Amino acid sequence: MEIQDYLRILQSRWKIIAITTVVAILGALGASLLTTPIYEASTRLFVSTSAGSSVNEVYQGNLFSQQRVTSYTKLLTGETLAQRTIDKLDLGGTAAALASQVKASSAPDTVLIDVKVQDPSPERARDIANALSDEFVVMARELETPEKGGAPAARVVVEQQAQTPSTPVSPKTLRNLALGAAVGLLLGIAFAVLRDRLDNTVKDRRTVEELAGSALIGTIPFDKERQTQQAINFAEGNSSSAEAYRELRTNLQFLEVDNPPRVIVVTSSLPTEGKTTTAINIALVLAEGGQNVCLVEGDLRKPRVSKYLGVVGSVGLSSVLAGKADLDAVLQPTQYSGLTVLASGPIPPNPSELLGTETARQVLADLRGRFDYVIVDASPLLPVTDATVLTAMSDGALVIARHAETKRDQLSRAVGNLHSVGATILGTIITMTPSRGRGVYEYKYYYETDKSLPQMQQATPAQAPVQQQAPQQPVPQQQAQYVRDEYPQQPYGGDPQEAPVYQGAPAYQGAYHGDQGQQWYGGPDHYGNEQQSGAPVPPTPRRTRRYRDDQEPWSETDAPRDHTQ
Numbered sequence: 001m002e003i004q005d006y007l008r009i010l011q012s013r014w015k016i017i018a019i020t021t022v023v024a025i026l027g028a029l030g031a032s033l034l035t036t037p038i039y040e041a042s043t044r045l046f047v048s049t050s051a052g053s054s055v056n057e058v059y060q061g062n063l064f065s066q067q068r069v070t071s072y073t074k075l076l077t078g079e080t081l082a083q084r085t086i087d088k089l090d091l092g093g094t095a096a097a098l099a100s101q102v103k104a105s106s107a108p109d110t111v112l113i114d115v116k117v118q119d120p121s122p123e124r125a126r127d128i129a130n131a132l133s134d135e136f137v138v139m140a141r142e143l144e145t146p147e148k149g150g151a152p153a154a155r156v157v158v159e160q161q162a163q164t165p166s167t168p169v170s171p172k173t174l175r176n177l178a179l180g181a182a183v184g185l186l187l188g189i190a191f192a193v194l195r196d197r198l199d200n201t202v203k204d205r206r207t208v209e210e211l212a213g214s215a216l217i218g219t220i221p222f223d224k225e226r227q228t229q230q231a232i233n234f235a236e237g238n239s240s241s242a243e244a245y246r247e248l249r250t251n252l253q254f255l256e257v258d259n260p261p262r263v264i265v266v267t268s269s270l271p272t273e274g275k276t277t278t279a280i281n282i283a284l285v286l287a288e289g290g291q292n293v294c295l296v297e298g299d300l301r302k303p304r305v306s307k308y309l310g311v312v313g314s315v316g317l318s319s320v321l322a323g324k325a326d327l328d329a330v331l332q333p334t335q336y337s338g339l340t341v342l343a344s345g346p347i348p349p350n351p352s353e354l355l356g357t358e359t360a361r362q363v364l365a366d367l368r369g370r371f372d373y374v375i376v377d378a379s380p381l382l383p384v385t386d387a388t389v390l391t392a393m394s395d396g397a398l399v400i401a402r403h404a405e406t407k408r409d410q411l412s413r414a415v416g417n418l419h420s421v422g423a424t425i426l427g428t429i430i431t432m433t434p435s436r437g438r439g440v441y442e443y444k445y446y447y448e449t450d451k452s453l454p455q456m457q458q459a460t461p462a463q464a465p466v467q468q469q470a471p472q473q474p475v476p477q478q479q480a481q482y483v484r485d486e487y488p489q490q491p492y493g494g495d496p497q498e499a500p501v502y503q504g505a506p507a508y509q510g511a512y513h514g515d516q517g518q519q520w521y522g523g524p525d526h527y528g529n530e531q532q533s534g535a536p537v538p539p540t541p542r543r544t545r546r547y548r549d550d551q552e553p554w555s556e557t558d559a560p561r562d563h564t565q
Contacts, residue, residue: 009196012203016195017188024184028176037168039122041129044160045113045136047072049153065111068154076104076115076136084135089127102132112159122165129162200408202401208428211411212399217255217427218248220278222403222435230277230308231336234288240435245285248429252282252398261395261426263368265298267378267387268400269414274431275400276304279377282398287338291372294331296342298376298390300351303344305377309334316343320363321354327366340371351379356389364393381414388417396424403433 010017047065075081079095086098103116115133119125137156144152202208205216223241226232232242253260266279276299283295297305297316306313311332319325325345332341348354367374376394378387391397397418401411418425 006193009192010189013192013195016192017185020188020191021181021184024180024187025177026180028180029173032171032173032176035171036120038118038120038170039125039165039167040116040118040169041122041125041162041165042114042116042160043129043133043158043162045072045115045133046157046159047111047113048155048157065154066109069106069111069113072113072136072140072156073104073106075139076113076132077102081132081136081139084139085128085132088131088135091128098128101128117162118169126162126164133158133162201404202406202408202411202430203404205430207408208401208411208430211408212415212425212428214399214425215427216430217251217398218244218429219433220244220248220274220429220431222432226277230280231284232281234285241281242285245281248282249285249289251427252286255426262372263364263374263376263394264426265376265378265387265391265394265397266400267391267397267414268380268402269382269406269410270380271302271383273380273400273402273406275380276308276377278398278400278429278431279375280305280308283339283373283375284336286373286375287336290338292338292340292370293373293375294340294342294367294371296367296374296376297344298355298386299379300344300347300355300386301379301384303347305341306343309341311341311343313343314346316345317363318345318348318351318354320345321357321359322348323359327363342367352385352389355386360390361393381417382410385417388421388423391418391423392421396426398426399428401428401430403430405432 047069049065049068077099079099082098082102083095085091086093086095091098101118103118104113105116106113115129115136117125117129117132119128137158140154140156141152144154146153202211205219208216221240221244223239226241232239232245234242234245252264255261264282266275266282268275280295283293287293295305295309297303297313299305300318303313305311306316311334315325315330317330319330320327327342330342330345332343333339334341354360364374364376374394376390378390378397381387381399387397399411399414399418415425
């Protein structure tokens with residue numbers, strides 16, 4: 001791992017580090033509060049020998065005293081002196097317990113001994129320190145006095161008596177808190193790195209693109225409002241979610257410039273990954289861009305589109321596939337301009353078999369001819385095979401992965417199911433990304449209105465001024481060029497119609513051509529419907545595939561060709 005990886009972990013896992021540090025600090029504080037305060041009283045002893053008459057004797061006496069200091073520190077912490085102190089003060093407990101409360105130390109090259117006694121009671125600590133020092137003076141005199149009598153070789157004097165301590169020496173709360181913060185920080189970093197190494201969910205572009213083998217075309221931020229209102233009102237919404245879907249629309253339209261996908265299946269690995277909400281808002285954002293969109297409720301097991309958009313769900317796709325209704329009768333307009341919904345209909349007992357029929361393929365083909373885009377909200381890929389069947393009939397699938405919820409192996413298996421049937425994966429989308437981030441901030445900043453500037457109450461497009469043009473010479477009429485329409489007039493069969501592509505010629509109404517009885521109709525509008533004779537000739541926005549006379553696919557472009565060729 002590089003430094004950037006660790007910085008990324010610290011940035012993304014800062015909550016783990018913060019929580020661990022806080023827990024460690026609280027633990028140190030709790031331990032300090034629960035610990036019994038300990039007080040310390042200290043005395044100081046002076047060790048000396050009899051002075052000599054010469055400098056050499058004085059020097060030898062000092063060396064003797066320093067050597068005695070080392071030995072005396074051992075005696076001060078011994079059980080013998082502790083027992084004598086217990087007997088003098090009439091204390092309870094054992095000599096070993098009291099000896100463990102005593103500490104004796106001396107500075108190098110000195111004859112001073114510092115004696116410290118710790119006890120929960122400050123008065124008791126003072127009394128034990130003074131009694132211990134007095135008893136050691138007596139004990140040292142006994143040890144240094146020769147057996148035959150005479151002056152002792154060394155003597156000990158209490159240089160400083162113990163005073164009653166006012167503050168405890170333990171616990172040291174500030175030191176414990178600092179130590180807890182340091183330990184918690186180190187543990188938090190270790191836990192964050194370990195959590196990142198063990199985390200197998202998808203959270204970034206690189207992981208998703210490696211697993212899916214296709215580009216990431218959109219990231220949808222988490223929005224609490226989508227939990228209650230799944231459809232975004234793009235006419236009024238400039239939120240981060242709305243901008244994310246607009247960016248997704250742009251990426252979707254430029255996936256394949258020559259042959260853009262028109263029948264798109266939206267699916268995911270498992271439920272609760274935002275599949276239906278994403279499909280609804282993709283259809284809405286395409287409709288906002290002026291496209292004629294049909295949203296198909298292809299999940300025949302747990303349909304949600306009809307509920308979220310407020311349309312009738314009792315009749316729909318399953319009714320058409322079962323032969324109980326015509327497609328025209330079950331297509332439902334919505335309150336959103338340009339959006340039509342094909343609900344799921346009654347839930348069948350065999351959705352996979354019903355969706356795998358040739359009738360389902362013909363329904364999608366018929367919808368392709370009627371609408372610019374067909375968005376199919378399919379079921380998840382791993383539990384059932386419905387989405388795999390639908391994707392094989394469509395132009396491709398958009399695979400949804402939920403941020404920090406979809407596991408890598410789940411996404412990999414879902415993609416494998418699509419590849420096993422030769423289906424095309426148009427791209428992947430990560431939903432419910434953290435709402436606080438640099439990109440979200442940029443969206444909000446960009447769309448903030450400057451209230452200090454004059455505000456327009458209502459904006460209406462201005463009309464271009466009419467310019468006077470010189471009279472033009474009449475253009476001789478040319479014979480209209482004809483192409484074969486991809487989809488027949490008869491449902492699911494019959495000969496294809498031939499539609500004229502007008503280049504300044506008047507519309508033909510009710511004419512017939514050839515001996516095969518194929519009808520020519522004039523001036524098709526945006527949806528392929530006939531116009532009345534003499535109506536203005538509209539442009540040809542409908543993209544259709546061209547067919548040669550031998551019924552083989554021609555080219556993927558929209559350019560017309562002469563029928564006589």
